[in-house]
Amino acid sequence: MITTSVRNITRIGCLAAVVLALVGLIVQGPAPASTAPRPTPQATAAEPGTAESPPLPGAPDAATVAQHVEDRTRARMRRVSAGARVSVSVRDEASDSTFDFGSGRFATASLVKVHLVAVMLWRAEEAGVALTPAQRTDVEQMLIRSENDPATRAYAALGGASGVERGLEQAFGSSRIQVGEQFRWGHSMTRPRAVVALLDEILDTDRDTPYELMQDAMSRVIPEQRWGVSALADEGSTVQAKVGWVQDPDGWVVNSSGRVLVDDEPVTISVMTDRNATLDGGIATVEKVARLVGDVVRTRRAAQQKELPFSSSPRRSAVQVG
Numbered sequence: 001m002i003t004t005s006v007r008n009i010t011r012i013g014c015l016a017a018v019v020l021a022l023v024g025l026i027v028q029g030p031a032p033a034s035t036a037p038r039p040t041p042q043a044t045a046a047e048p049g050t051a052e053s054p055p056l057p058g059a060p061d062a063a064t065v066a067q068h069v070e071d072r073t074r075a076r077m078r079r080v081s082a083g084a085r086v087s088v089s090v091r092d093e094a095s096d097s098t099f100d101f102g103s104g105r106f107a108t109a110s111l112v113k114v115h116l117v118a119v120m121l122w123r124a125e126e127a128g129v130a131l132t133p134a135q136r137t138d139v140e141q142m143l144i145r146s147e148n149d150p151a152t153r154a155y156a157a158l159g160g161a162s163g164v165e166r167g168l169e170q171a172f173g174s175s176r177i178q179v180g181e182q183f184r185w186g187h188s189m190t191r192p193r194a195v196v197a198l199l200d201e202i203l204d205t206d207r208d209t210p211y212e213l214m215q216d217a218m219s220r221v222i223p224e225q226r227w228g229v230s231a232l233a234d235e236g237s238t239v240q241a242k243v244g245w246v247q248d249p250d251g252w253v254v255n256s257s258g259r260v261l262v263d264d265e266p267v268t269i270s271v272m273t274d275r276n277a278t279l280d281g282g283i284a285t286v287e288k289v290a291r292l293v294g295d296v297v298r299t300r301r302a303a304q305q306k307e308l309p310f311s312s313s314p315r316r317s318a319v320q321v322g
Helices: 006-028 062-080 109-127 133-144 149-157 160-172 192-202 212-218 279-305
Strands: 085-092 097-101 240-248 251-262 265-276
Touching: 062 085, 062 097, 062 279, 085 192, 085 279, 097 192, 097 279, 109 133, 109 149, 109 160, 109 192, 109 212, 109 240, 109 251, 133 149, 133 212, 149 160, 160 192, 192 251, 192 265, 212 240, 240 279, 251 279, 265 279
Parallel strands: none
Antiparallel strands: 085 097, 085 265, 240 251, 251 265
16 A cells, blocks of 8 residues: 655645746747837846946937947946946047046045156146256156155145146146145046046157157056056057056955057046955956047947937037036
8 A cells, every 4th residue: 555645645746836837938939029018118127237228229310329338338347346336538630529427526646747757747837847857767767667655755745635636727727626635646636538638748759748758658667557548449559648556444446547549549548446345356446447448439420420419428628526
Protein backbone atom coordinates (compact mmCIF):
# COMPACT_ATOMS: atom_id res chain seq x y z
CA MET A 1 0.00 0.00 0.00
CA ILE A 2 1.40 3.38 -1.02
CA THR A 3 0.91 6.38 1.34
CA THR A 4 1.25 10.01 0.27
CA SER A 5 2.26 12.70 2.75
CA VAL A 6 0.66 16.13 2.83
CA ARG A 7 3.98 17.71 1.69
CA ASN A 8 4.07 15.42 -1.40
CA ILE A 9 0.47 16.25 -2.25
CA THR A 10 1.31 19.94 -2.10
CA ARG A 11 4.33 19.54 -4.38
CA ILE A 12 2.25 17.59 -6.91
CA GLY A 13 -0.42 20.32 -6.90
CA CYS A 14 2.12 23.08 -7.51
CA LEU A 15 3.69 21.16 -10.38
CA ALA A 16 0.31 20.61 -11.97
CA ALA A 17 -0.47 24.33 -11.75
CA VAL A 18 2.79 25.24 -13.47
CA VAL A 19 2.16 22.74 -16.26
CA LEU A 20 -1.36 24.06 -16.84
CA ALA A 21 -0.07 27.63 -17.00
CA LEU A 22 2.55 26.71 -19.61
CA VAL A 23 -0.02 24.86 -21.70
CA GLY A 24 -2.25 27.90 -21.59
CA LEU A 25 0.56 30.15 -22.88
CA ILE A 26 1.37 27.75 -25.71
CA VAL A 27 -2.26 27.54 -26.79
CA GLN A 28 -2.72 31.31 -26.62
CA GLY A 29 0.56 32.12 -28.44
CA PRO A 30 2.41 35.44 -28.35
CA ALA A 31 0.59 38.66 -29.01
CA PRO A 32 1.06 39.92 -32.58
CA ALA A 33 3.70 42.64 -32.87
CA SER A 34 1.13 45.11 -34.23
CA THR A 35 -1.11 44.74 -31.17
CA ALA A 36 1.57 44.53 -28.47
CA PRO A 37 1.29 47.66 -26.33
CA ARG A 38 4.21 50.13 -26.67
CA PRO A 39 5.66 51.53 -23.45
CA THR A 40 4.89 55.19 -22.92
CA PRO A 41 7.69 57.66 -22.24
CA GLN A 42 6.46 57.83 -18.66
CA ALA A 43 6.80 54.06 -18.34
CA THR A 44 10.33 53.91 -19.74
CA ALA A 45 11.74 56.83 -17.80
CA ALA A 46 13.16 55.88 -14.42
CA GLU A 47 13.99 58.12 -11.52
CA PRO A 48 16.09 61.16 -12.53
CA GLY A 49 19.74 60.32 -12.82
CA THR A 50 19.25 56.55 -12.86
CA ALA A 51 18.46 55.81 -16.51
CA GLU A 52 19.08 57.20 -19.94
CA SER A 53 16.47 59.01 -21.99
CA PRO A 54 13.93 56.79 -23.79
CA PRO A 55 14.47 56.05 -27.50
CA LEU A 56 13.39 58.77 -29.89
CA PRO A 57 10.24 58.00 -31.91
CA GLY A 58 10.18 58.24 -35.70
CA ALA A 59 12.94 60.11 -37.53
CA PRO A 60 13.77 63.19 -35.41
CA ASP A 61 15.68 66.17 -36.75
CA ALA A 62 19.31 66.86 -35.87
CA ALA A 63 18.49 69.31 -33.08
CA THR A 64 16.20 66.80 -31.39
CA VAL A 65 18.84 64.09 -31.66
CA ALA A 66 21.46 66.42 -30.19
CA GLN A 67 19.21 67.29 -27.26
CA HIS A 68 18.56 63.60 -26.69
CA VAL A 69 22.31 62.96 -26.64
CA GLU A 70 22.81 65.76 -24.11
CA ASP A 71 20.09 64.33 -21.85
CA ARG A 72 21.61 60.86 -22.12
CA THR A 73 25.08 62.25 -21.39
CA ARG A 74 23.88 64.04 -18.28
CA ALA A 75 22.24 60.82 -17.05
CA ARG A 76 25.47 58.91 -17.62
CA MET A 77 27.48 61.60 -15.83
CA ARG A 78 25.20 61.34 -12.82
CA ARG A 79 25.92 57.61 -12.65
CA VAL A 80 29.64 58.10 -13.15
CA SER A 81 29.78 60.70 -10.41
CA ALA A 82 27.93 58.61 -7.82
CA GLY A 83 29.76 58.96 -4.52
CA ALA A 84 31.68 62.08 -5.56
CA ARG A 85 30.84 65.65 -6.54
CA VAL A 86 31.54 66.40 -10.19
CA SER A 87 31.23 69.41 -12.46
CA VAL A 88 32.37 69.95 -16.04
CA SER A 89 32.33 72.86 -18.47
CA VAL A 90 33.16 72.68 -22.17
CA ARG A 91 33.43 75.18 -24.99
CA ASP A 92 33.67 73.85 -28.51
CA GLU A 93 35.25 76.31 -30.92
CA ALA A 94 33.88 74.59 -34.03
CA SER A 95 30.23 75.05 -33.00
CA ASP A 96 30.97 78.00 -30.67
CA SER A 97 28.78 76.38 -28.03
CA THR A 98 29.08 75.46 -24.38
CA PHE A 99 28.00 72.49 -22.29
CA ASP A 100 27.88 72.45 -18.49
CA PHE A 101 27.12 69.77 -15.91
CA GLY A 102 27.15 70.16 -12.14
CA SER A 103 27.38 73.27 -10.02
CA GLY A 104 29.19 74.87 -7.14
CA ARG A 105 32.78 75.89 -6.46
CA PHE A 106 35.67 73.47 -6.13
CA ALA A 107 39.15 73.62 -4.66
CA THR A 108 41.68 74.18 -7.42
CA ALA A 109 44.62 72.22 -5.99
CA SER A 110 47.53 72.79 -8.43
CA LEU A 111 45.24 74.15 -11.14
CA VAL A 112 45.75 77.58 -9.54
CA LYS A 113 49.32 77.53 -10.88
CA VAL A 114 47.77 78.49 -14.23
CA HIS A 115 46.35 81.61 -12.58
CA LEU A 116 49.65 82.46 -10.93
CA VAL A 117 51.60 82.16 -14.18
CA ALA A 118 48.98 84.15 -16.10
CA VAL A 119 49.38 87.10 -13.73
CA MET A 120 53.19 86.83 -13.84
CA LEU A 121 53.21 87.02 -17.63
CA TRP A 122 50.60 89.78 -17.81
CA ARG A 123 52.47 91.96 -15.34
CA ALA A 124 55.74 91.49 -17.24
CA GLU A 125 54.00 92.45 -20.47
CA GLU A 126 52.47 95.54 -18.90
CA ALA A 127 55.84 96.60 -17.52
CA GLY A 128 57.53 95.97 -20.86
CA VAL A 129 60.06 93.57 -19.37
CA ALA A 130 60.87 89.91 -19.89
CA LEU A 131 60.77 87.29 -17.20
CA THR A 132 64.11 86.62 -15.56
CA PRO A 133 65.71 83.21 -16.23
CA ALA A 134 64.73 82.16 -12.71
CA GLN A 135 61.11 83.20 -13.31
CA ARG A 136 60.98 81.32 -16.62
CA THR A 137 62.26 78.22 -14.85
CA ASP A 138 59.61 78.63 -12.15
CA VAL A 139 56.89 78.93 -14.81
CA GLU A 140 58.00 75.75 -16.54
CA GLN A 141 58.35 73.85 -13.28
CA MET A 142 54.85 74.89 -12.20
CA LEU A 143 53.17 73.89 -15.46
CA ILE A 144 55.27 70.96 -16.69
CA ARG A 145 55.97 69.17 -13.39
CA SER A 146 53.49 70.90 -11.05
CA GLU A 147 56.21 71.81 -8.57
CA ASN A 148 55.00 73.56 -5.41
CA ASP A 149 57.97 75.68 -4.34
CA PRO A 150 57.84 77.88 -7.48
CA ALA A 151 54.11 78.41 -6.85
CA THR A 152 54.79 79.56 -3.31
CA ARG A 153 57.42 82.01 -4.58
CA ALA A 154 55.05 83.36 -7.24
CA TYR A 155 52.19 83.67 -4.73
CA ALA A 156 54.38 85.78 -2.44
CA ALA A 157 55.85 87.91 -5.24
CA LEU A 158 52.38 88.70 -6.61
CA GLY A 159 51.12 89.96 -3.25
CA GLY A 160 49.35 86.91 -1.90
CA ALA A 161 45.67 86.19 -2.41
CA SER A 162 44.59 89.79 -2.90
CA GLY A 163 47.46 90.50 -5.29
CA VAL A 164 46.67 87.49 -7.46
CA GLU A 165 42.95 88.31 -7.60
CA ARG A 166 43.67 91.95 -8.41
CA GLY A 167 46.06 90.92 -11.19
CA LEU A 168 43.46 88.60 -12.71
CA GLU A 169 40.84 91.35 -12.63
CA GLN A 170 43.20 93.77 -14.35
CA ALA A 171 44.24 91.25 -16.98
CA PHE A 172 40.90 89.58 -17.72
CA GLY A 173 38.21 91.84 -16.27
CA SER A 174 37.36 89.43 -13.46
CA SER A 175 39.32 87.23 -11.07
CA ARG A 176 36.71 84.41 -11.33
CA ILE A 177 38.44 82.78 -8.37
CA GLN A 178 38.74 83.09 -4.61
CA VAL A 179 42.44 82.63 -3.96
CA GLY A 180 43.43 80.86 -0.75
CA GLU A 181 44.77 83.04 2.06
CA GLN A 182 48.00 82.59 4.04
CA PHE A 183 49.84 80.66 1.34
CA ARG A 184 47.05 78.07 1.06
CA TRP A 185 46.97 78.66 -2.70
CA GLY A 186 45.96 75.04 -3.36
CA HIS A 187 42.68 75.69 -1.55
CA SER A 188 41.61 78.47 -3.89
CA MET A 189 38.00 78.06 -5.05
CA THR A 190 36.53 78.40 -8.54
CA ARG A 191 34.10 76.86 -11.03
CA PRO A 192 34.83 74.88 -14.22
CA ARG A 193 33.14 77.50 -16.41
CA ALA A 194 35.40 80.18 -14.94
CA VAL A 195 38.43 77.99 -15.73
CA VAL A 196 37.26 77.53 -19.32
CA ALA A 197 36.81 81.28 -19.73
CA LEU A 198 40.36 81.88 -18.49
CA LEU A 199 41.87 79.15 -20.67
CA ASP A 200 40.06 80.54 -23.71
CA GLU A 201 41.99 83.78 -23.17
CA ILE A 202 45.34 82.20 -22.35
CA LEU A 203 45.40 79.45 -24.98
CA ASP A 204 44.01 81.49 -27.88
CA THR A 205 46.66 81.17 -30.59
CA ASP A 206 44.77 83.34 -33.10
CA ARG A 207 45.83 86.62 -31.52
CA ASP A 208 48.98 88.14 -30.12
CA THR A 209 49.17 87.48 -26.36
CA PRO A 210 51.91 87.37 -23.71
CA TYR A 211 51.05 83.76 -22.92
CA GLU A 212 53.14 81.86 -25.48
CA LEU A 213 55.36 80.50 -22.70
CA MET A 214 52.28 79.05 -20.98
CA GLN A 215 50.96 77.55 -24.19
CA ASP A 216 54.26 75.80 -24.78
CA ALA A 217 54.71 74.60 -21.19
CA MET A 218 51.16 73.25 -20.92
CA SER A 219 51.78 71.14 -24.02
CA ARG A 220 54.89 69.56 -22.43
CA VAL A 221 53.41 68.16 -19.23
CA ILE A 222 55.29 65.12 -17.93
CA PRO A 223 53.67 61.77 -18.86
CA GLU A 224 52.68 61.03 -15.26
CA GLN A 225 50.40 64.08 -15.28
CA ARG A 226 48.80 63.73 -18.71
CA TRP A 227 45.72 62.04 -17.32
CA GLY A 228 42.30 63.68 -17.28
CA VAL A 229 40.98 65.75 -20.17
CA SER A 230 43.51 64.17 -22.53
CA ALA A 231 41.09 61.21 -22.60
CA LEU A 232 38.87 63.35 -24.85
CA ALA A 233 41.64 64.29 -27.28
CA ASP A 234 42.33 62.83 -30.72
CA GLU A 235 44.94 60.11 -30.50
CA GLY A 236 48.44 61.51 -31.02
CA SER A 237 47.29 65.16 -30.95
CA THR A 238 48.84 67.95 -28.90
CA VAL A 239 47.16 68.48 -25.51
CA GLN A 240 47.58 71.61 -23.39
CA ALA A 241 46.55 70.68 -19.88
CA LYS A 242 46.99 71.19 -16.16
CA VAL A 243 45.93 68.71 -13.49
CA GLY A 244 45.56 69.16 -9.76
CA TRP A 245 44.97 66.89 -6.80
CA VAL A 246 44.97 67.16 -3.01
CA GLN A 247 43.55 65.07 -0.18
CA ASP A 248 40.98 66.84 1.97
CA PRO A 249 39.14 65.53 5.06
CA ASP A 250 36.10 64.74 2.85
CA GLY A 251 38.15 62.88 0.24
CA TRP A 252 40.32 63.60 -2.76
CA VAL A 253 40.07 66.73 -4.88
CA VAL A 254 40.95 65.72 -8.46
CA ASN A 255 40.86 68.21 -11.36
CA SER A 256 41.95 68.38 -14.98
CA SER A 257 41.57 71.28 -17.41
CA GLY A 258 42.94 72.26 -20.79
CA ARG A 259 42.57 72.55 -24.54
CA VAL A 260 42.35 69.42 -26.70
CA LEU A 261 41.55 68.55 -30.30
CA VAL A 262 38.39 66.57 -31.04
CA ASP A 263 38.22 65.52 -34.68
CA ASP A 264 40.94 68.11 -35.41
CA GLU A 265 38.96 70.99 -33.86
CA PRO A 266 39.87 72.65 -30.51
CA VAL A 267 37.78 72.15 -27.39
CA THR A 268 38.40 73.86 -24.04
CA ILE A 269 37.33 71.75 -21.06
CA SER A 270 37.55 71.76 -17.28
CA VAL A 271 36.52 68.82 -15.09
CA MET A 272 36.54 69.42 -11.33
CA THR A 273 35.73 66.84 -8.67
CA ASP A 274 35.93 66.34 -4.93
CA ARG A 275 34.86 63.81 -2.27
CA ASN A 276 36.57 61.03 -4.22
CA ALA A 277 37.39 57.97 -2.11
CA THR A 278 40.83 57.59 -3.73
CA LEU A 279 43.10 59.52 -6.08
CA ASP A 280 42.93 56.75 -8.69
CA GLY A 281 39.15 56.70 -8.43
CA GLY A 282 39.02 60.45 -8.95
CA ILE A 283 41.25 60.23 -12.02
CA ALA A 284 39.03 57.50 -13.47
CA THR A 285 35.93 59.66 -12.89
CA VAL A 286 37.51 62.72 -14.53
CA GLU A 287 38.47 60.69 -17.60
CA LYS A 288 35.05 59.06 -17.93
CA VAL A 289 33.37 62.47 -17.80
CA ALA A 290 35.81 63.86 -20.37
CA ARG A 291 35.08 61.00 -22.78
CA LEU A 292 31.32 61.45 -22.40
CA VAL A 293 31.64 65.07 -23.50
CA GLY A 294 32.74 63.88 -26.93
CA ASP A 295 29.22 62.71 -27.81
CA VAL A 296 27.79 66.16 -27.08
CA VAL A 297 30.50 67.96 -29.04
CA ARG A 298 30.08 65.81 -32.14
CA THR A 299 26.27 65.89 -32.24
CA ARG A 300 26.23 69.66 -31.78
CA ARG A 301 28.61 70.05 -34.69
CA ALA A 302 26.42 67.80 -36.81
CA ALA A 303 23.33 69.81 -35.92
CA GLN A 304 25.08 73.09 -36.70
CA GLN A 305 25.99 71.84 -40.16
CA LYS A 306 22.26 71.50 -40.77
CA GLU A 307 21.89 75.13 -39.59
CA LEU A 308 19.69 74.21 -36.65
CA PRO A 309 20.02 76.61 -33.67
CA PHE A 310 20.84 75.65 -30.09
CA SER A 311 19.06 77.78 -27.54
CA SER A 312 21.15 76.13 -24.79
CA SER A 313 24.46 76.99 -26.47
CA PRO A 314 25.28 80.67 -25.87
CA ARG A 315 27.76 82.50 -28.01
CA ARG A 316 31.18 83.03 -26.49
CA SER A 317 30.51 86.70 -25.80
CA ALA A 318 27.39 85.81 -23.85
CA VAL A 319 29.06 83.44 -21.40
CA GLN A 320 28.74 84.60 -17.81
CA VAL A 321 31.19 83.21 -15.27
CA GLY A 322 31.51 83.46 -11.55
